[in-house]
Amino acid sequence: MGMLREDIEALEQNGITRIAMTRLGDPDVIPLWFGEGDEVTPGFIREAAKQALDEGYTFYGHMRGRAELREAIKRYLDGLYGIDLDPARLTVPGSSMLAVTMAAQMTLSDGLHGLIVTPHWPNIDRAFRVTGAHFDTVRQRSGAHGWRLELDDVRAALRPETRALFVNSPCNPTGWVMSREAQAALLALAREHGFVIIADEVYHRTVFDAEAAPSFLEIARDDDPLIVVNGFSKAYAMTGWRLGWMVTPSRYAEQMAVLSECFNTSAPSFIQRAGVAALQAGEAEVAALRAQYRRGRECVVAMLGGHPLIDLPYPAGAFYAFPRVRGLRSSLAFVQGVLDEENVGLAPGYTFGPGNDAHFRLCYAHSTARLEEALARVLRYVERHAGAWGD
Ligand SMILES: Cc1ncc(COP(=O)(O)O)c(C=O)c1O
Numbered sequence: 001m002g003m004l005r006e007d008i009e010a011l012e013q014n015g016i017t018r019i020a021m022t023r024l025g026d027p028d029v030i031p032l033w034f035g036e037g038d039e040v041t042p043g044f045i046r047e048a049a050k051q052a053l054d055e056g057y058t059f060y061g062h063m064r065g066r067a068e069l070r071e072a073i074k075r076y077l078d079g080l081y082g083i084d085l086d087p088a089r090l091t092v093p094g095s096s097m098l099a100v101t102m103a104a105q106m107t108l109s110d111g112l113h114g115l116i117v118t119p120h121w122p123n124i125d126r127a128f129r130v131t132g133a134h135f136d137t138v139r140q141r142s143g144a145h146g147w148r149l150e151l152d153d154v155r156a157a158l159r160p161e162t163r164a165l166f167v168n169s170p171c172n173p174t175g176w177v178m179s180r181e182a183q184a185a186l187l188a189l190a191r192e193h194g195f196v197i198i199a200d201e202v203y204h205r206t207v208f209d210a211e212a213a214p215s216f217l218e219i220a221r222d223d224d225p226l227i228v229v230n231g232f233s234k235a236y237a238m239t240g241w242r243l244g245w246m247v248t249p250s251r252y253a254e255q256m257a258v259l260s261e262c263f264n265t266s267a268p269s270f271i272q273r274a275g276v277a278a279l280q281a282g283e284a285e286v287a288a289l290r291a292q293y294r295r296g297r298e299c300v301v302a303m304l305g306g307h308p309l310i311d312l313p314y315p316a317g318a319f320y321a322f323p324r325v326r327g328l329r330s331s332l333a334f335v336q337g338v339l340d341e342e343n344v345g346l347a348p349g350y351t352f353g354p355g356n357d358a359h360f361r362l363c364y365a366h367s368t369a370r371l372e373e374a375l376a377r378v379l380r381y382v383e384r385h386a387g388a389w390g391d
Contacts, residue, residue, distance in 0.1 A: 007129060014122035015351025019335050023345065030366075030374040031345040033335075035121075035172060035320070036239045037292070037365030042285045045236060048277035052270035061269045063257040065092025065245070069272045072279040073245055080204075080211060081218045088253040089222065092272060094264040096202045096231035096244030100166075101127045102263055103198045103227040103246065107164035108133035115157055115165040115195075117149060118353035119322060121172045124200075125353070128166070137353050138165075140176055146314035147176035151185050158193055165190070168200035170213050173322045173352050173361040175315025177207055180214040187220060196225040202244070203318040205235040205286050208294050213317055223249050234319075235286050236278045243267050243275050289365075293319045296364030296371055303375040309386050319365040322349070325382060328358040328389050335360055337385065342377035 002009050020033045040046075064070065070090040077085050093099055100123075108114050110132035116124055118137035128135045138157045140147040154165070167186070169178035178186075190197050199216045207213045220226045231244025244267075248256055260266055267275075278285075300321045305312045311324040328334055331348035338344050338360075349359030362378075364371055 007132065011126060011129065014126070015332060015348040016122065018351075019332070019339065019348060020345060023339060026343075028343045029339065029345050030343065030370055030377075032362040032364070032366065032371075032374055033345040033347045035234070035363055035365075037237060037289070037319070037363070038367065038370070039237050039289065039292070041237050041241070042278075042282070044281060045238065045274050045278045049270055049274035052273035057270040057273050059269060061266050061272065063261040063266055064090065064253070065260075065266050066269065066272045066276075069276050070245075072276045076279045077215075077217060081215055083217055085217065085247070086222060086250045088250040089247045090245055091248065091256040091260050092243070092245045092267050092275075093260045094244070094267045095242035096200070096229050096233065097123060097127075098242075098264060099229040099231070099244050099246040100124060100198065100200060101130075102259055103196075103229060104128050104131050104164065104166075106227070106259065107196045107198070108135075111161065112164075113159045113162045115154065115162060116353070117154075117165070117167040119171075119173055119349075119356055119359070120166070120168060120353050122351045122353075124166055124168070133163075139353075139355060140171070140174060142174070142311075142313040144313070146316050147171070147174045149176075149178065149182060149186075151182070151189065154186065154189060158195070162193065162195045164196045164198055166198045166200065168202075170203040170206055170317030172203065172318050173320045173347070173359075174313065175318050175320055175322065177213050177317040180219065183214055183216055184219050187216065187224065187226070190225050194225065196227060199226065199228045201228055201230045202234050204230060206290065206293055206319055207317040208290070208297065217247060223251065232275055232278055235289070236282055237285075237289060238274075238278065241271050241274065243271050292367070293365055295368050296366060297321075299368050299371045300362070300364050300375065303372070303379065307379065307382075309382050320361055320363055322352070322356075322359050322361050324349075324358045325360070325389075326358070327387065330389070331357045331360055334389070338378055338381050341384075342381045344374045344377050346378070
């Protein structure tokens with residue numbers, strides 16, 4: 001018998017890491033496989049962290065996060081969405097990924113059932129898997145105008161023991177942005193059925209026709225069955241800092257402190273100081289990053305949209321596209337081929353849930369010149385191998 005729980009021993013490396021590890025750091029490769037751009041974190045945020053270290057912010061802080069950071073997050077969300085969030089609802093445990101893990105642990109366990117709206121980031125189903133609960137996926141539907149979620153598909157997947165549904169909008173990997181109406185309908189279903197919506201809104205600032213994507217926080221009551229996860233990685237180019245937050249009903253403030261203490265005892269103190277700086281003075285940077293991502297998206301749509309060998313459901317938000325290569329049967333063989341022959345790093349579709357083996361994901365948070373070069377190489381590969389996809 002192995003040393004670990006069987007379900008932990010059975011966990012597989014996700015397809016992004018699997019392919020990326022083979023050529024990580026190779027200067028010949030244009031890496032579009034990870035969910036981050038090529039810009040370092042803005043200087044004033046880095047300075048705030050350095051200053052915090054020099055000022056001695058090296059101690060434990062409040063379990064749910066420093067009061068000044070929770071207050072800054074409250075003000076930020078209030079300003080963005082026109083709400084009045086109770087800071088007792090906020091916890092800053094560390095990264096958004098940790099917040100997702102905590103949300104899954106808080107709602108699911110052996111004998112219970114979860115749902116994940118898919119295509120989805122593979123780490124999410126790992127987080128669900130380790131709860132011991134059974135889970136199913138509900139697939140977004142795609143069409144020429146992009147992706148959407150049918151409420152009837154969610155309804156059909158519900159079971160009496162369904163306790164949590166994970167939904168990520170703007171979506172990694174599809175770029176789907178859930179409309180306010182769709183959010184309201186899902187929330188009504190959650191209230192009726194009694195499952196908790198785990199809403200991952202980490203790409204909320206990466207939309208191109210508004211300051212932020214619609215948030216469940218705008219329509220939900222404090223006591224609704226809702227956990228919203230968000231963070232600094234994407235909006236402020238802070239992926240390596242591991243800083244995010246979660247919003248839960250106020251009545252769970254004490255439980256959140258207990259849980260946060262045993263998961264990570266809150267995010268590092270000096271990094272929380274940098275988070276305050278980002279929220280207070282980061283709007284210009286958010287806008288600059290968004291302008292870059294907009295150029296990236298335009299480039300992807302111009303080069304892949306309308307190509308006869310590729311279907312590209314319109315990527316409305318986040319900084320990913322999830323194209324389908326016509327006739328493709330193995331996304332892993334495809335991205336391996338693109339890497340070997342054209343030195344471009346893509347993520348294979350299969351790792352984003354069932355039914356995606358003709359897809360690949362690319363992150364377009366890169367300079368236009370790099371992106372154009374990468375996409376030209378991908379197209380060259382597609383055209384060279386079209387009609388002869390092996391398994
Ligand atoms: C959908 C989604 N949720 C959460 C995260 C994790 O964010 P963080 O870096 O704050 O852990 C990512 C990162 O790629 C993501 O794509």
